[in-house]
Amino acid sequence: MVNREDLIRRAADLVPVLRERAELTEELRQIPQATLDDFHSSGILRAAQPTRFGGYDIDYPVVLDIAAELGRGCGSTAWCYGIWAAHNWAVGMFPEKAQEEYWSDSVDVLSSTSLDPSRAEVTSIKGGYQLSGRWSFSSGCDASAWAILAGMGPGGLIWLLVHQSDYTIEDNWFVSGLKGTGSKDVLVHEVFVPEYRVVSVADLRRGQSPGRTIHKTLNFRIPLQTMFAYSLAAPIVGMAQGALEAFEELMGSRVAYTTGEKMIENPLVHIRLSEAEAEVNSARLIMADDGREVVAKAKIKETLSLMERARVRRNQAYVAKLSVRAVDRLFEASGGHALFDSSPMQRFHRDAHAASHHFGLAWEGAAEEYGRIRLGLEPKNPARL
Structure with missing residues (x-):
């Protein structure tokens, strides 16, 4: 039986090869097939998928x-994995x-x-909806057989699951960071x-989706936003850890050209390294603590309060902020x-930003939302939570 530790170990085993492929991933502007094969053979993509x-x-x-x-090896790859x-x-x-x-x-x-x-243009018709429009930043779309696209339905915001035969991809992903994610535009016309x-x-936000009664496991009682945006923040934590490791390796070989002093003996290097490691470790601890709380609530079928959801959403953004600060x-x-270009430091820096x-x-x-709710005000944009 595969468990959490097995999957994390398999991910760690992929880090060296992801480092080697990082430059190729950027050149391709999408995740290499060899990496996709590694993901599938390791099973890591099925971690939270229904049994x-x-x-x-x-x-x-x-x-x-x-x-x-995975972020320790390649930011784009970790982003698409998440x-x-x-x-x-x-x-x-x-x-x-x-x-x-x-999954057929x-x-x-x-x-x-x-x-x-x-x-998005969403029109209610018999049996469903007619959909047209353009959606940007669809990371990992080249390797995907489906796309989840957002639109406004009669009762509010909805997600629509669309097969690749019903949309086209516009290759417009020419960017400075996360080059390998292939986050291109998706176009739909009267589908x-x-x-x-x-x-x-x-x-989804309330943890009251159809999947809750279909699967009856804690994963499908979790309010969407409490974990969904952490899937974006976690790769940045990994990038910061990767930058930390790259910095240590770089300092081990550098010498100050004016004094001949080994940089590994420079107190300013020690201070930078110490502060950055504290920031990365703090980001990990915040993320882990929120994960434990969300799972604990789902396990006993207890719903997170609005305040708790707002705090988790704030923490997701703060974890990203801490990680970027460490990279900088x-x-x-x-x-x-x-x-x-050969330095992993510049890639981690671009990708994290x-x-x-x-x-x-x-x-x-x-x-802002957390502060408003903490002070007894209504949220300005409940969709954020």
């Missing part, structure tokens, strides 16, 4: 631990017929997402999406050699 459809249904925080581990694993958890929250259709061909099927409904492939985001601290002290720009990790919005 009914070939998954392990291990408590969701294992996905965060795996993503953080995205794909989160989506195979989220599909388990859709109506039963949608899940059966999604393979337990290793993947889905991308794009969750900005601003350019019919049956009602059974649609789910209410309000239900190390990069600033890495010297000119860290600017070369790119990842932190995701709207799900925006610090100001998450912090």
Whole structure:
């Protein structure tokens, strides 16, 4: 029986080869097939997937631990892992017929997402919806057979599960960071999406999705946002850890050209390293603590309060903020050699900043909502929680 420790160990075993492939991943602007094969053969993508459809249904925080581990090797790869694993958890929250259709061909099927409904056109018709529009930043879409796309339905925000035969991908991912994620645009024109492939985001946020009664396990009682955005933050924690390890290796070989002093003996290096490690460790501890609390609540079928959900959302953004701060601290002290394409430091620096720009990790919005609720005010945007 596969357990949490098995999957984390398998992820750790992949880190050296992910480091070797990091440059190729950027050149391809998508995850290499060899890495996808490694993911599938190791089983790590099925960590939180329902057992009914070939998954392990291990408590969701294992996905965060795996993503953080992979981030030590390649930021783009860890990002896509977190995205794909989160989506195979989220599909388990859709109506039963949608899940059966999604996993009908393979337990290793993947889905991308794009969750900005601003350019979506959703029209209610008999049996479902007609969907058109453009969705951006669909990470991992090239390897995915499905996409979860957001739109506004008659009762509010909805997610629609769309097969790859019903959309096209526009190759416009030419960016400075997370180059290997292939986060391209998805285009849909007047496609019919049956009602059974649609789910209410309000239900997902409350942990009251159809999947709750289908699977009857704690993973499908977890309110979506308490873990979903952590799937974005965890790779950044891993990138920060990778930068820490790269910095140690770099300092071990550098000598100050004016004095001949070994940089490994420089007290300023010691201070930078110490502060950065404290930031990375703090980020890990916050993430782990939230994971334990969310799982504990789900285990006893207790719903997180609005305040608790707001605190977790704030923490997700803060974990990303701490991790980026650690990367910046190390990069600033890495010297000119860290600017070369061959240096992992510059890649961690670019990738961590790119990842932190995701709207799900925006610090100001998450912090504001927590502060409002803490002071007894209504949330400004409940959809954030």
